[in-house]
Amino acid sequence: MKNSTELKGNWNEIKGKLKQQFAQLTDNDLLFAEGKKEELIGKLQIKLGKSKEEINKIISNL
Secondary structure (H helix, E strand, O other), rough: OOOOHHHHHHHHHHHOOOOOOOOOOOOOOOOOOOOOHHHHHHHHHHHHHHHHHHHHHHHOOH
């Protein structure tokens, strides 16, 4: 997965792509706060029913 700086810089674009790929995601699910990357990954794991590794791979491939 991208580091926090790269992730934050491109987050709006990544967020849009995630919402296109997974319609069940809301803006609240995709809130990105500095230093809370692990919390975001945890939310996505619960919402999408995927492992941490799968979530990291999805985001890296966007």
